[in-house]
Amino acid sequence: MAKKSLKEVVGKMTHTSFTTVICALVLEILFFALMSPHFLSWKNFLNIGLYAAIVGCVSCSVTLVNISGNIDLSVGSQIAVVGMVAAVVSRAGYGWEITCIAALIAGVVCGAVNGFFITVLKLNAFITTIATMQSLSGIAYLISQGQSLPISNPEFTFIGRGYLVGLPTSLWIMLICYIIFHIISKWTVFGRSIYMIGGNTQASFLAGIKVNKIRFELYLINGLMCGVAGIILSAQTGAGMPNAAATYNMTALSAVILGGAALTGGKGTIFGTFLGSMILAMLNNGMTLLSVGSYWQYIIIGLVLLAAVSIDAIKGGSLRRKI
Amino acid sequence: MAKKSLKEVVGKMTHTSFTTVICALVLEILFFALMSPHFLSWKNFLNIGLYAAIVGCVSCSVTLVNISGNIDLSVGSQIAVVGMVAAVVSRAGYGWEITCIAALIAGVVCGAVNGFFITVLKLNAFITTIATMQSLSGIAYLISQGQSLPISNPEFTFIGRGYLVGLPTSLWIMLICYIIFHIISKWTVFGRSIYMIGGNTQASFLAGIKVNKIRFELYLINGLMCGVAGIILSAQTGAGMPNAAATYNMTALSAVILGGAALTGGKGTIFGTFLGSMILAMLNNGMTLLSVGSYWQYIIIGLVLLAAVSIDAIKGGSLRRKI
Amino acid sequence: MAEKYMKNDHIVSDEIVMEAKGICKSFPGVKALSDVDITIHKGEVVALLGENGAGKSTLIKVLSGIYKQEIGTVAMEGKEMNFELPSDATNAGIGVIHQELNYVSTISVAENIFMGNIPKKYGLVDYKTMYRQSKEILSLVGLTIDPKINIGDCSVAQKQLIEIAKVMSNNAKVLILDEPTSALNDIEVGYLFQLIHKAASEGVSIFYISHKLDELFEVADRVVVMRDGCVTGQIDMKEATNDLLISKMVGRELDDMYPKIGGVVGEVALQVENLTTDSLKSVSFEARNGEILGIYGLMGSGHQAIGSALYGQDIVHEGKIRINNKNLIPKTPLDAINAGLAYVPAERKTEGLVLNQSVAVNTMAGYYSKSHKKILNNRLEIEKTKKWVDKFSIKTPTIDTAVESLSGGNQQKVILSRCLELDPDVLILNEPTRGIDVGAKSEIYRILDQLCQEGKCVIIITSEMPELLAMSDKIMVMSDGQKSGFLNKDEATQELVVQYAIGG
Amino acid sequence: AKQTEDEPAKGVGQTQTDVNAETSEKTQTDTTVKNEDSDPIKVGLCNINEKGAFGKLVKYGFEQACNERGWELVYADNNSNGQQAITNADTMVLQEVDFVVDLNVDSSVGDMVKGIFDEAGIPVLAVDIALGDAPFFGIDSEQLGYFNGETAAKYIQENYEGSVDYVVLMTQIASGDEVQKRVRSSIDALDENGIKYGEVVEIESENDAAISQQRFTDFLTAHPDAESVIVFTINENSAQGVYAGAVTAGREWDVRIFSANCGVQFVEPMYESAGKQSWVCTISNFTELYGEQCCELIEQYFETGTIPESTCCKFEAITWDNISEFYPEGNCPWDNFE
Numbered sequence A, B: 001m002a003k004k005s006l007k008e009v010v011g012k013m014t015h016t017s018f019t020t021v022i023c024a025l026v027l028e029i030l031f032f033a034l035m036s037p038h039f040l041s042w043k044n045f046l047n048i049g050l051y052a053a054i055v056g057c058v059s060c061s062v063t064l065v066n067i068s069g070n071i072d073l074s075v076g077s078q079i080a081v082v083g084m085v086a087a088v089v090s091r092a093g094y095g096w097e098i099t100c101i102a103a104l105i106a107g108v109v110c111g112a113v114n115g116f117f118i119t120v121l122k123l124n125a126f127i128t129t130i131a132t133m134q135s136l137s138g139i140a141y142l143i144s145q146g147q148s149l150p151i152s153n154p155e156f157t158f159i160g161r162g163y164l165v166g167l168p169t170s171l172w173i174m175l176i177c178y179i180i181f182h183i184i185s186k187w188t189v190f191g192r193s194i195y196m197i198g199g200n201t202q203a204s205f206l207a208g209i210k211v212n213k214i215r216f217e218l219y220l221i222n223g224l225m226c227g228v229a230g231i232i233l234s235a236q237t238g239a240g241m242p243n244a245a246a247t248y249n250m251t252a253l254s255a256v257i258l259g260g261a262a263l264t265g266g267k268g269t270i271f272g273t274f275l276g277s278m279i280l281a282m283l284n285n286g287m288t289l290l291s292v293g294s295y296w297q298y299i300i301i302g303l304v305l306l307a308a309v310s311i312d313a314i315k316g317g318s319l320r321r322k323i
Numbered sequence C: 001m002a003e004k005y006m007k008n009d010h011i012v013s014d015e016i017v018m019e020a021k022g023i024c025k026s027f028p029g030v031k032a033l034s035d036v037d038i039t040i041h042k043g044e045v046v047a048l049l050g051e052n053g054a055g056k057s058t059l060i061k062v063l064s065g066i067y068k069q070e071i072g073t074v075a076m077e078g079k080e081m082n083f084e085l086p087s088d089a090t091n092a093g094i095g096v097i098h099q100e101l102n103y104v105s106t107i108s109v110a111e112n113i114f115m116g117n118i119p120k121k122y123g124l125v126d127y128k129t130m131y132r133q134s135k136e137i138l139s140l141v142g143l144t145i146d147p148k149i150n151i152g153d154c155s156v157a158q159k160q161l162i163e164i165a166k167v168m169s170n171n172a173k174v175l176i177l178d179e180p181t182s183a184l185n186d187i188e189v190g191y192l193f194q195l196i197h198k199a200a201s202e203g204v205s206i207f208y209i210s211h212k213l214d215e216l217f218e219v220a221d222r223v224v225v226m227r228d229g230c231v232t233g234q235i236d237m238k239e240a241t242n243d244l245l246i247s248k249m250v251g252r253e254l255d256d257m258y259p260k261i262g263g264v265v266g267e268v269a270l271q272v273e274n275l276t277t278d279s280l281k282s283v284s285f286e287a288r289n290g291e292i293l294g295i296y297g298l299m300g301s302g303h304q305a306i307g308s309a310l311y312g313q314d315i316v317h318e319g320k321i322r323i324n325n326k327n328l329i330p331k332t333p334l335d336a337i338n339a340g341l342a343y344v345p346a347e348r349k350t351e352g353l354v355l356n357q358s359v360a361v362n363t364m365a366g367y368y369s370k371s372h373k374k375i376l377n378n379r380l381e382i383e384k385t386k387k388w389v390d391k392f393s394i395k396t397p398t399i400d401t402a403v404e405s406l407s408g409g410n411q412q413k414v415i416l417s418r419c420l421e422l423d424p425d426v427l428i429l430n431e432p433t434r435g436i437d438v439g440a441k442s443e444i445y446r447i448l449d450q451l452c453q454e455g456k457c458v459i460i461i462t463s464e465m466p467e468l469l470a471m472s473d474k475i476m477v478m479s480d481g482q483k484s485g486f487l488n489k490d491e492a493t494q495e496l497v498v499q500y501a502i503g504g
Numbered sequence D: 001a002k003q004t005e006d007e008p009a010k011g012v013g014q015t016q017t018d019v020n021a022e023t024s025e026k027t028q029t030d031t032t033v034k035n036e037d038s039d040p041i042k043v044g045l046c047n048i049n050e051k052g053a054f055g056k057l058v059k060y061g062f063e064q065a066c067n068e069r070g071w072e073l074v075y076a077d078n079n080s081n082g083q084q085a086i087t088n089a090d091t092m093v094l095q096e097v098d099f100v101v102d103l104n105v106d107s108s109v110g111d112m113v114k115g116i117f118d119e120a121g122i123p124v125l126a127v128d129i130a131l132g133d134a135p136f137f138g139i140d141s142e143q144l145g146y147f148n149g150e151t152a153a154k155y156i157q158e159n160y161e162g163s164v165d166y167v168v169l170m171t172q173i174a175s176g177d178e179v180q181k182r183v184r185s186s187i188d189a190l191d192e193n194g195i196k197y198g199e200v201v202e203i204e205s206e207n208d209a210a211i212s213q214q215r216f217t218d219f220l221t222a223h224p225d226a227e228s229v230i231v232f233t234i235n236e237n238s239a240q241g242v243y244a245g246a247v248t249a250g251r252e253w254d255v256r257i258f259s260a261n262c263g264v265q266f267v268e269p270m271y272e273s274a275g276k277q278s279w280v281c282t283i284s285n286f287t288e289l290y291g292e293q294c295c296e297l298i299e300q301y302f303e304t305g306t307i308p309e310s311t312c313c314k315f316e317a318i319t320w321d322n323i324s325e326f327y328p329e330g331n332c333p334w335d336n337f338e
């Protein structure tokens, strides 16, 4: 692409409303850097990246699902199922490759279930994924009979805890996912079609876009990314835990919203989501460094989310809008 | 109203698609009656009613919120806050009246917060209530530093488990709520306006309906009903528990969906929601009688929800629809 | 009138390009098409004419693979077609502009043009080519906008033109245009007709649907008239007259399209002084009882903003509004209603009606708001709704029928009923007959005239010149957010109005 | 996400007892003792939840014990939800059980649950969390914490010459103050054994390994100098997280973990590493034996009409030295689950 002047770039940013989230990020960094001497260290940066990876990976595909005008509230449960499958397979003595493949397949199967109901039976995505959220969570418990299952294969746990070329493996995975999804969303016909479907499903259908196929594929991809996230989670903690992933739903969705995607579809960027997930990860990390109690963390995360969307809304003239 | 022939009534029912949910209810009752000798007893019927009361009360107002085309994902957290407030006030030695009033005020305040962001700043309801869900839940924990607070005032706990004229007080409260909300939705201009706003906000606004006011009031009412539910919950359990209410979000929403309301607004009935909440309450009760473990319950509730909406969708020709 | 368009002088060959036989299609409760036969020749422009709900849109949706006919065949160049998806029809060389605009407001103009057909290079989107080609395509319809901007920032007319450009550029063998001009002004319509003539002379066959009869004389070679899902007649355009078309279409003679008796001019009902909003600059005018004031303007001239500003939709920065000698700046539609205003919005489906609610509910919506009643009154509701259904002969099975299943004209009458139930002093109608068939149109004009006779103040905001000239007692012309001209009925001519409208 | 998980807690105001000691005998108000010749005895079990190893082991233990005795087990899952606990109590009454064992969700709802059973005249045994004035069986958090502290003190004396940099307590506030004694009273033991330590830091685990891991890693980042950190965790989940966090930070050996509860999460890696891991000890209360121990109490009730007011379950510090004695490889209770 041609070179762009700073003004153009900033203009584009303002337009796509990254400003709010970038300001928030900068303020956040300044605040925590002032409050904690450990915040601005390389080591801590790696920590943030390490733990951002799980939500980071899944928020990539959640962004696309949201851009397409759909939603997936079952990612937490999918991650739990994947983690349990990984644990069971690994404990059965299979190597890390088979474990990963099995986990990814489990993720894709979960995604296919959602996709089936949403694109074949044309159920409302919200309702479908509320239902699968419950069912899949039950299945995760069922797989292990409620137990947490330790995974001891060091090659597998390396995915979560190991380092490659100076960076944690899981951070690499997250970065690669963001890059891939950025390319998908900006530079592929598939990606552009997602925006079109989200913006106007009927028009896209009439223009010959295979709406159902793309939606189904999006749920498969989302399942796959839950697979990746589930692998990282169980590799990091060294166990498959049926109840560990419950919060990821909301965190991934919050990252996407902070990143400026419209839940009504047609709008959103992977880069925005990346910024959103960084805000949340740093918030988590900074508050722990400052020993902020966990209730306060809930309150603050909610407030940050509200503040970010409120600022965007007020900038967009919401106060003057009559309805 | 004029008398209606059976055919008309049934026709109307079929139209508003109560058939699926009524069939489901009948099948469910038959199944559990066959499987457990205890199911079809008066005492068990009362147990079901007791259990259903909390979700029942809050699902009334959630139905209206959904009909208006909005959503509230924070009811669980609101109920938790209300329960904690009730506990704190009761433990400070105030009588049941003051406790109830304080609890209801707490609920209305929670509702007002949601209403403010949604109708004044015009934020997306989904995003707002995701955020307040987290913040309010944090606040519920903060009130007691995370602890549960027992309530010993017998007049207060009477609301939960006492009997009035042969029925449990909380069952009475639920029935009255259903009747009031049925009347609101069918017989008042306010109720009519809710359907219109949900059907087409812009057109309703242009027809002179005070869209924002009604939406705001709906969140207040929803907060109030969270207050009622929170009172019943803490009176039934004899405690304010910051973490007890997490599941009510999904259960209330599931009841509304089973009852045939469209999350996109404009469609739904209080009677449908009543049936939906009965299905869920009986499911819970029946499965407990059959000693079904909680994760099977998750799986089954998810499947019932999927089955119900799938049947409705297939009847509506979803399989033939192209997008 | 004819001089504003290019002459219809292309040659039609005998070669049949598309042929549909015995098409039947029903929706629950409606037989939308029964046994329809239609053919089109190479280079021919066939107009489809019919009342609202006659089945025109349904027919073209069958032809373009959106609906599947229950019985009947569609053949192209002698080969039977079996379209499963709209894209099958596109691939077979059928290009469609639908009645409802089909664009994605959140993406660029270029991507909208290339939707479903994005150019690729090395497997990735080739933005450069896309933007370059978009510019060329846009220039076809005289648009010079930047293809990178979001289409959501374009006006309705621009969107319509973009859609036309997009379909025209696809080298289709058969073009179908379903009411493409309902949002266009005369100049833009001129562009469109040039394009149609050019395409036809290059051998493209065109189905053209419009409720504006005068247009048909400009473009069509042949008119196929439909009524109640059947083809009721085919007329060669050379032999057609206005009256013939109308009588074929509505099944009876329509003696007077624009019944205009007029009322006794009375008091000033509405006085506007220096009204300034985001899109209006210090506009002043007055409207009297017993009179119809017509407001005209080109796209973006602010003529529609007058309606929304008076009705409390827009924020008024400055100015005075007097309704029946009471000063008031309405902040919401309800304020306006309480002050004695009623408003028929331009977009029937998105602004006017709650489609899934019944005729009665829609009719009574304003009444309850204005009367501050809290409890519904079933008996009153039935009584009042029945009154309007009878008065305007609204065609609906029952008053409990959802308005979505009514035809456009009847829907418009429901909105009118809702407004008149308010017993307003001033009635403002924004595009009162957009997309409505001539029969229904004439009925609405009759209603407006009757209101005028009853001494009401009526304002119509319109972009339809014949309607403006025939119905208005006074005409205000807008340009660039300002009043650019004010004419009495007797001095108004089309030329003069256009001259004011383009700012002259 | 924050639930009172598989966390046994002893209610406020319980008198402390020694291991397996039976202090004052308590006579139940209702002395109708089941006639064993007629229908089989029906024992109701309201389990805390089945979302963790704890609940599964409890259920498993009761199934075994009741089977052996030919008793009918009526089972319900409280699902960590106060309202469900109440409903389940009602359901137990409906099913006319002869005796109920209730693993309460939260001591604050105990009075209400107990009231329901009292009204129906059904005797109750509370397990791990107090249930009004019902007789109690289970773990004594304070004692457990103290015991864990003593074990750690010994370890510190042997390995760190009696002095460590930090003590971290992984809490789970949602379970109430009483349960927190399971980590907090370990400090008392350290003090009484003359252990020197720097700062004591409490970190909330939210009963989630991933959260514990993240927060503990952040702790290590904030304390780069710490070379000897003793961690007491409230359960296995948080220990799992702390352990993973230490490994991830590359500082496994700056940390030693002493946890509560013993299940597959502790035992397997222990065998895997042949004892060479920084998660050195867990206090097991042998959940799988709860069923047997409770059924013995129930038998005692049916014979005598009384039951001790408080009975402590047995517990043991499991380390590499004794693991094969209590949890032989391949023959642990969970190995018998299908």
Ligand SMILES: Nc1ncnc2c1ncn2[C@@H]1O[C@H](COP(=O)(O)OP(=O)(O)OP(=O)(O)O)[C@@H](O)[C@H]1O
Residues within 6 Å of the ligand: C027, C028, C030, C031, C032, C050, C051, C052, C053, C054, C055, C056, C057, C058, C059, C099, C405, C406, C407, C408, C409, C435, C437
């Ligand atoms: N999707 C649908 N579901 C049910 N009925 C429909 C549907 N689409 C059209 N109809 C009905 O089929 C009939 C034909 O409608 P169609 O839209 O083809 O009319 P039209 O001639 O295009 O009218 P207009 O001039 O108003 O555009 C009408 O009675 C209409 O109500």
Ligand SMILES: Nc1ncnc2c1ncn2[C@@H]1O[C@H](COP(=O)(O)OP(=O)(O)OP(=O)(O)O)[C@@H](O)[C@H]1O
Residues within 6 Å of the ligand: C155, C156, C157, C278, C279, C280, C297, C298, C299, C300, C301, C302, C303, C304, C305, C306
């Ligand atoms: N809310 C607004 N803020 C800023 N500019 C506006 C706003 N609304 C309209 N405009 C601008 O004001 C001008 C007049 O707009 P308006 O929609 O009133 O035109 P119109 O006469 O109705 O034209 P059309 O034929 O497109 O319907 C346009 O240039 C438009 O872009």
Ligand SMILES: [Mg+2]
Residues within 6 Å of the ligand: C056, C057, C058, C099, C178
């Ligand atoms: Mg049409």
Ligand SMILES: [Mg+2]
Residues within 6 Å of the ligand: C300, C304
């Ligand atoms: Mg306009």
